[in-house]
Structures are given as structure tokens and as C-alpha cells.
Amino acid sequence: MTSSVTQEQPPGRPAGAPQDAVPEEAGVREEEFLYRDASRLQAGSLLTTRTMARRLPALVLRSLRLAWGVDRAATVGLLVCQIATGALAALGLLAVTGTITALVSSGDIAERLWEAAPQLAVIAGATGLRALLGIAVVWLTGRLRPVLARAAELTMVEAALGAELAANNKPGYNDAFDIADRGAQVTPDLVEEAQDVLAAAATLTAGAAVLAVLHPLLLPLLLLACLPQAAAYIRSARVMYLAKVATSGRRRMLSKLRWHMAYQESSEEMRACLAGPFLIGRYRKLADSVNTAEREAANTGARMGLAGALAGGVASAAVWAALLWLLSSGRMSLAAGGGAVFALQTATGSVRGMINGGARLVRTGWYVQDWQNFLDNAHGQAMADSRGSRLLSAVPERFEVRNVTYRYDGAPKDSLSGVSLHVRRGEIVALVGENGSGKSTLSRLLCGLLLPTEGEVAWGHTSTAQLDPWAAWGHVALVPQKFTYLPLTMRDNITFGQGDTGDAALLAACEASGASEMLPHLRSGLNTLLTSEWFGGQQLSGGQWQRLVLTRAFHRQAALLVMDEPTAALDARAEHRIFSGLRELAKDRAVLLITHRLTNVAVADRIVVLDEGRIVQEGTYADLTRTPGLFRSLWELQRRMSGDPA
Numbered sequence: 001m002t003s004s005v006t007q008e009q010p011p012g013r014p015a016g017a018p019q020d021a022v023p024e025e026a027g028v029r030e031e032e033f034l035y036r037d038a039s040r041l042q043a044g045s046l047l048t049t050r051t052m053a054r055r056l057p058a059l060v061l062r063s064l065r066l067a068w069g070v071d072r073a074a075t076v077g078l079l080v081c082q083i084a085t086g087a088l089a090a091l092g093l094l095a096v097t098g099t100i101t102a103l104v105s106s107g108d109i110a111e112r113l114w115e116a117a118p119q120l121a122v123i124a125g126a127t128g129l130r131a132l133l134g135i136a137v138v139w140l141t142g143r144l145r146p147v148l149a150r151a152a153e154l155t156m157v158e159a160a161l162g163a164e165l166a167a168n169n170k171p172g173y174n175d176a177f178d179i180a181d182r183g184a185q186v187t188p189d190l191v192e193e194a195q196d197v198l199a200a201a202a203t204l205t206a207g208a209a210v211l212a213v214l215h216p217l218l219l220p221l222l223l224l225a226c227l228p229q230a231a232a233y234i235r236s237a238r239v240m241y242l243a244k245v246a247t248s249g250r251r252r253m254l255s256k257l258r259w260h261m262a263y264q265e266s267s268e269e270m271r272a273c274l275a276g277p278f279l280i281g282r283y284r285k286l287a288d289s290v291n292t293a294e295r296e297a298a299n300t301g302a303r304m305g306l307a308g309a310l311a312g313g314v315a316s317a318a319v320w321a322a323l324l325w326l327l328s329s330g331r332m333s334l335a336a337g338g339g340a341v342f343a344l345q346t347a348t349g350s351v352r353g354m355i356n357g358g359a360r361l362v363r364t365g366w367y368v369q370d371w372q373n374f375l376d377n378a379h380g381q382a383m384a385d386s387r388g389s390r391l392l393s394a395v396p397e398r399f400e401v402r403n404v405t406y407r408y409d410g411a412p413k414d415s416l417s418g419v420s421l422h423v424r425r426g427e428i429v430a431l432v433g434e435n436g437s438g439k440s441t442l443s444r445l446l447c448g449l450l451l452p453t454e455g456e457v458a459w460g461h462t463s464t465a466q467l468d469p470w471a472a473w474g475h476v477a478l479v480p481q482k483f484t485y486l487p488l489t490m491r492d493n494i495t496f497g498q499g500d501t502g503d504a505a506l507l508a509a510c511e512a513s514g515a516s517e518m519l520p521h522l523r524s525g526l527n528t529l530l531t532s533e534w535f536g537g538q539q540l541s542g543g544q545w546q547r548l549v550l551t552r553a554f555h556r557q558a559a560l561l562v563m564d565e566p567t568a569a570l571d572a573r574a575e576h577r578i579f580s581g582l583r584e585l586a587k588d589r590a591v592l593l594i595t596h597r598l599t600n601v602a603v604a605d606r607i608v609v610l611d612e613g614r615i616v617q618e619g620t621y622a623d624l625t626r627t628p629g630l631f632r633s634l635w636e637l638q639r640r641m642s643g644d645p646a
């Protein structure tokens with residue numbers, strides 16, 4: 001065997017293979033290709049401006065409803081302020097136009113000034129009030145924004161928790177979540193932008209009224225003049241949005257890379273495996289490809305904006321030329337012309353405001369639409385849709401998988417095929433098999449976390465598909481292979497909010513799992529914060545965390561106890577404690593035990609052996625160790641490795 005490490009190369013980098021070299025495929029670099037989601041891009045590109053314009057009122061209403069739900073007073077206050085601001089701007093515009101008309105008309109200047117005085121008072125009053133309203137708008141926005149954004153975020157989490165576990169495994173789920181999350185963040189923008197457009201519309205209405213009175217030709221000309229710019233703004237907003245959708249997978253990967261490179265969980269491997277420099281190289285490449293896509297979008301957007309501005313400029317010149325023509329041909333008096341100039345200026349400003357606001361509204365609307373799609377379950381599957389709401393009348397005695405087949409979404413083959421298994425309360429069933437044989441999948445089905453593709457899982461006489469899942473999971477205690485440890489106190493990490501029945505019950509569960517041994521070393525016992533990320537907290541070791549997760553399961557008085565590799569991180573004494581206490585625990589529980597340590601399954605009443613998603617053997621420990629087959633060959637291997645001559 002030859003070493004691929006040479007003197008010249010940094011350790012870990014194979015000779016002749018620069019670490020940045022990646023295969024090219026049809027001009028797309030490998031990593032860029034990996035994190036693309038063509039279906040999302042296609043769905044995004046199908047969302048046209050017209051569709052969005054149709055959906056906008058409903059989107060704004062839904063966001064307003066959310067705002068109403070979180071802060072009614074601020075929502076109403078903002079609406080009133082914005083409409084009043086628009087109305088005052090309109091009033092001011094009418095007054096200014098009237099003043100100009102009065103001032104440039106013929107007659108004594110003192111008389112003209114006297115005539116204009118009430119209008120001047122209106123202008124002063126309206127300006128002062130608008131300033132006050134402006135302050136109120138800033139205050140109310142500051143009050144509503146954070147609450148609304150948090151509320152929108154929470155709706156996302158609730159929707160995610162309410163979705164089938166299977167939805168989480170769907171390709172593209174996380175991208176959809178991320179994009180929807182951005183939608184949730186900009187929900188307050190949608191409300192504000194809608195109000196801005198409303199205020200601009202009020203001013204425009206006044207300007208339009210003035211222009212229509214001065215000459216009927218001016219208003220349609222003005223609107224026509226603004227159309228090209230409006231179209232350009234909206235199209236460029238769409239280009240930017242599509243660039244964000246196209247790069248969403250890569251941007252999510254970038255944030256994952258940042259997380260792994262900077263945070264504690266991966267810090268050991270980043271250093272010892274020299275993964276840091278490699279991942280920084282990967283980060284740069286991905287970031288380059290995202291930058292290129294976003295820069296291209298920005299260039300296209302700028303080109304569209306420029307074309308719109310040029311067309312708008314030509315059209316504005318035409319409007320002013322029309323006004324000059326009206327004045328020079330005597331079709332409009334000079335006094336009316338003065339007012340028209342001001343009204344045109346203001347109305348143009350309002351139209352621009354509306355266009356800007358409208359384009360921003362549409363752009364934000366695209367994101368908010370993603371948020372609402374997520375909530376409406378366009379991407380995932382709400383459990384409320386796929387399951388019933390039946391409650392169990394009694395604690396089930398028997399949990400059964402009947403002729404079940406399961407295939408994960410997007411997977412090339414079934415993970416389980418025609419599997420049947422049952423476990424009764426008071427019984428321990430062990431599930432064994434090689435990696436990837438389907439053990440965890442089967443346990444997820446038995447717990448009702450997944451619903452079978454074919455076949456049925458029944459608790460007592462009720463299929464898990466008919467049960468209210470949240471009520472049903474009250475009967476499950478699960479020790480998953482990849483468990484969750486949160487920066488909470490030990491007490492909270494054990495109970496997870498599931499009814500703290502008092503310290504005696506907690507301590508008994510700690511005793512059963514061996515977690516009691518670490519209690520004297522924790523600063524505040526059960527109330528110690530289990531993390532070193534915050535001051536005052538204490539971090540546990542891997543095995544200590546596993547003891548805690550076992551405590552979590554033992555503390556729940558659940559009829560079904562599922563343990564997937566529950567002792568992988570435990571020392572020999574701790575492992576012995578778990579297995580010797582299991583029979584006692586199984587007195588009134590149905591226990592499903594998954595483990596690769598085959599001597600441990602002697603404790604089980606029955607052992608079920610899985611191979612490539614099918615049950616290939618079933619029997620007692622004594623039967624299976626005597627009978628030639630998969631179990632015996634794996635068991636013998638382990639015995640030989642441990643030096644057992646038998």
C-alpha cells in the first residue's frame with residue numbers, strides 16, 4: 001500500500017488530486033448542480049406578474065389579519081394614519097393648486113392674497129398634521145413590525161410541526177421552508193407597502209381630480225407616461241426574485257457550511273480532519289456561483305430599469321409638451337396652467353410613489369406567497385389532512401404492523417416490503433439487522449410517526465392513520481438513534497414540558513437510566529442549564545446525554561417504549577444497568593428494542609431479524625443462536641471479535 005501523502009503536500013490532500021478539482025457537467029460545476037431544485041425554480045417561474053396581481057389583495061388581507069391578531073390597535077392606527085396622510089396630502093394639493101390659480105389670476109395683489117388666505121391656512125394645517133401623522137406612523141410601525149414578524153415565524157413553526165414527518169424527508173422541503181421563512185420575515189413589509197400604496201393612491205386621486213378639471217387630456221397622458229416605468233420595475237423585481245429562488249439551495253448550503261465551520265458541534269472535526277480549509281474552498285466556490293447569479297439578476301434588473309426610465313422620460317416630455325401646446329394654443333388659461341404645473345408635479349410624484357410601492361408590493365408578495373404556500377400545505381402534508389381524529393378509549397394492549405411496505409419520498413426503492421410484526425404490553429421485542437435494513441423505519445411506523453405506503457399499523461383495533469396523532473403520541477416513549485439535546489435545564493430536558501409530576505418521579509427515572517450518578521456533579525441539580533454556550537451552564541458528555549434521553553423515555557408513563565440503539569454511547573456498567581432493568585420496565589409496557597450488540601438481545605422475548613427491508617428470521621435468542629442464518633452469523637462474528645472461543 002503506498003501513501004498518497006508527500007512531503008510537499010499538506011497532510012490529508014491526496015497526490016495528484018487538487019482538493020478544489022470537481023467534475024464539470026454540461027458547464028455546471030458539481031456543487032452548484034447538487035444544491036439546485038429544478039422543481040422550485042419551475043414553480044417560481046410560473047408565478048407571473050398577472051397571477052401575483054390577482055393574488056395580492058388576498059395576500060395583503062391575510063397579512064393584515066395576522067397583524068390584526070397580534071396588535072389590533074397598532075394595525076387600525078396605522079391604517080387610519082396612512083389613509084389620513086393620503087387625504088391630507090390630497091387636501092394640501094387641492095389647496096396649493098387653488099392658491100397658485102388665485103395668485104396668478106388678474107386683479108389687485110392684496111385682494112388675491114386675501115382670497116388665497118384660507119387655502120394657505122389649509123396648506124399649513126395639512127402640512128403640520130401630516131408631520132404629526134408621520135411620527136405616529138414611525139411609532140406604530142416600530143411597535144407592530146417585530147411582533148408581526150415573530151408571529152409569522154411562529155406560524156411557520158406550527159405548520160412545520162403539523163406536517164407529516166414524511167414531508168420533512170421530501171427533497172426540496174428545507175428549501176421551501178427557507179424561502180417561506182424569508183416570506184414570513186417580510187410579512188410586515190407587505191402590510192406597510194400596501195398602506196404606502198393606499199396613501200399614494202389618495203394623493204393621486206386628488207391630483208387626478210385637479211388635472212381632470214383643468215383639462216381632460218392631462219390625466220390619461222400622465223398615466224400612460226408612467227406605464228413603461230411600472231412594467232420595468234415589476235419585471236426587474238421578478239428577475240431578482242427568481243434569482244433568489246434559483247440560488248436558494250446553494251444559499252442554504254452556504255449557511256450550513258458557515259454553521260459547521262464556526263460552531264461548537266463540528267469544531268473538533270473542522271480542526272483534526274483539516275476540514276476547515278477544504279470547506280472554506282467549497283464555500284468560496286458556492287458563494288461565487290451565487291454571486292454570479294445574483295449579479296446577473298441585478299444587471300438585468302438595472303437594464304430593465306434603464307429602459308423603463310428612458311421610456312418614462314420620453315413619455316413625460318410628451319406630457320409637458322402637451323401642456324405647453326394647451327397653453328400656447330389658448331386651450332388653457334395661464335392661471336389654470338400654473339395650477340396644472342403643480343398638480344402635474346405632485347401627481348407624477350404620487351404615480352411614481354404608487355409604481356415604486358406597487359412594484360415593492362408585488363416583489364414582497366412573491367415571498368409572502370411562498371410563506372402562505374407553505375402554510376397552506378402546498379409543499380408538505382398536514383397531518384390534519386392525512387389522518388383521522390380518533391382518540392383511544394383505552395391504553396392499547398397490542399401494537400401491530402400488518403404487511404407493511406414503506407418507501408421514502410424520492411427514494412429509489414422500498415425501505416420495507418411486506419413486513420408484519422407485533423408487540424404486546426409486557427413483552428420485549430428486539431429488532432436486529434445490518435445497517436440500512438429498515439429497523440429505524442419500522443420503529444417510526446410502529447410509533448405512528450410515519451404512515452405506511454401499503455399495509456396497516458394498528459394500535460389495538462385502531463389504525464394509526466385514523467388516530468389523532470398528538471393524542472396518540474401520549475402513549476409513546478421514544479429513544480431515537482439521533483436524539484435531541486436542548487440548551488434547557490436538566491428538568492426541562494427530561495420532561496419536555498410533559499407534566500412534571502414532581503422530583504420523586506424524575507429522580508426514579510434518573511435512577512433507572514443511571515443519570516442519577518451525574519446529578520451530584522451538576523451545579524444546581526435538576527435545575528442546571530445543560531450547555532456551555534451560556535454562562536452558568538454545564539455541558540454533558542455524549543454518554544451522559546444518552547442517559548438523560550433514556551431518563552426522558554422512562555419518565556413518560558407510556559404504553560409503547562421504542563429504543564433505537566439506546567446504549568451506543570454508554571459505558572459497560574451503565575449499559576448493564578439498562579438491560580438488567582428492562583424487564584421491570586416492560587411489566588406494563590410494550591418494548592421495541594433496536595440494537596447491534598447481539599448479546600444484549602437475550603433479554604427479549606422475541607427477536608425479529610430484518611434484511612433489506614424484509615423479515616428473514618424470527619424467534620427467541622436460544623432458537624436464533626442455534627439456527628444457521630443471518631442472526632447466527634452476525635452473532636458469531638461479534639463473539640469472535642470479543643475473543644470468545646465459542
Ligand SMILES: Nc1ncnc2c1ncn2[C@@H]1O[C@H](COP(=O)(O)OP(=O)(O)OP(=O)(O)O)[C@@H](O)[C@H]1O
Nearest residue numbers: 169408411415433434435436437438439440441442
Ligand atoms: N429520512 C430518510 N429519507 C430517505 N430514505 C431514508 C431515510 N431514512 C432512511 N432511509 C433509507 O431507508 C433504508 C432503511 O433505513 P433505516 O434507517 O430504517 O435502517 P436501519 O436498519 O435503522 O439502519 P442502521 O442500522 O444503520 O441504523 C436505508 O436504505 C436508508 O437509505
